[in-house]
Amino acid sequence: MNYPVERQAPAAAPARIGQGTAVEQSRAVAEVQAAIVVAQQVPRDINAAISEMRQSCQQMFLAERAFFRYSRGSGNITGASVHLARELARCWGNIQYGLVEMRRDDEYAQSEMQAFAWDVEKNSRNSSTFIVPHKRDQKGGPKQLTDMRDIYENNANNGARRVREAIFAILPPWFVEEAKQICTKTLAEGGGxxxxxxxxxxxxxxxxxxxxxxxxxxxxxxxxxxxxxxxxxxxxxxxxxxxxxxxxxxxxFPLPRVTVDEIKQQATTPAAAAPAASDEQGEQGWPEAAAPGSGARR
Known part of the structure; x- marks a missing residue:
């Protein structure tokens, strides 16, 4: 069955293109062409890329940021982070990636974004276009974002995950898996x-x-x-x-739950009698390190 589709007027094209815009368009076209030519003339050395990846993943600074972890439902979701993806793209070479905010719609409170990764040498490209609502999830429900900085950070955080997946989509799976294994080993060894x-x-x-x-x-x-x-x-x-x-x-790290019986037991347990003050206490003084929350003052 066919349903009527609401027709929308096409977006009006700009009446004129400024000189700066025309120069930028020409520069972008020339940059893409130059990247393809350079990638074909200077192809990647796979052995060198593997060696550089192994060296990078053995560094504690990268290994500490190589994985993410967050809660979903009753379990935890873990995986390789965007920091590892960017480093692997650098080691592999001849890869371009990025995030573009194509349109921001303040009326509908959303942004249209595009994340991409492009292996220039193999001409393998992965991209995704997605909508990011100007909202932030929290326990009490989504919160509407109106501050420009909050919107920017929300777009960047959502886009980083798509960039990560785009990079991993064009990298060889064995290359990524070996990197994760080395980072895990580096974390386990703890930098010596x-x-x-x-x-x-x-x-x-x-x-x-x-x-x-x-x-x-x-x-x-x-x-x-x-x-x-x-x-x-x-x-x-x-x-x-x-x-x-x-x-x-x-x-x-959930806090321990207190049962009703434990609350009743605490309510019925008499408090310990405080020791009587004496003149000797002033001579002895307080301990060097009072327990947090004890109320002791130096």
Whole structure:
């Protein structure tokens, strides 16, 4: 059955093109042609690309940013990040990629974006055009964005994921998989630091963002003394994801639930009597490091 389609008037073409626009159009055409010629004259050296990829993935700075992690439903979604995709594109060579905001519609509060990746040497191109609503998901429901900076950051964050997938679509799968394996191994080795030191650094880092050691141990299901290299590597991925805002601390490390019986038990348990003050306390002084939240003042 055929349905009537509402016809829309075609967008009006500009009456004239300025000199700057004409120059930019000519420059873009010449740049594409030059890229193809250079890629054919100087083809990539696959062995050199593999060697450079392996060297990059052995660096802790890249390995720490090579993976993302966020919560969805009752589980976690993990994968290679856009940072790894961009580095692999650089190592592979003769690749162009990017993100273009084709149109911003303030009336409908959305932007039309295009992400692409192009292997100039093989003439293999992957692109996707998508709509990004000017909204941000949050627990209470989507929030409408009106600030220009918020809209820009929202578009960039949504576009980065499409750019990542476009790059991975044109790279050889074996090249990407080997890179992920090397990055995982680099995280597990911890840059040559002993495991106890890496465990202590991880606990200290999480305490800096308000996550206690008990919550981490509950998440992993074992005390810190039994953590493995894999556990520390996964904690590092989770820490980086929290820092980037991909997942919240409460989603990654849920707070323990308090039952009704525990609340009743706390209400019926008498409070411990406070010790009587004495003159000797003023002579002895407070401990060097008072416990957080104890109310002690130096």
């Amino acid at each position: 630091k002993p495991l106890p030191q890496r465990i202590a650094d991880a606990i200290r880092a999480f305490e800096g963002i308000g996550i206690t050691q008990d919550r981490i141990e509950t998440k992993l299901g074992r005390p810190s003394g039994k953590w493995t290299e894999h556990d520390v590597a996964q904690l590092l991925v989770a820490f980086q994801s929290i820092q980037r805002g991909e997942v919240t601390a409460d989603e990654e």
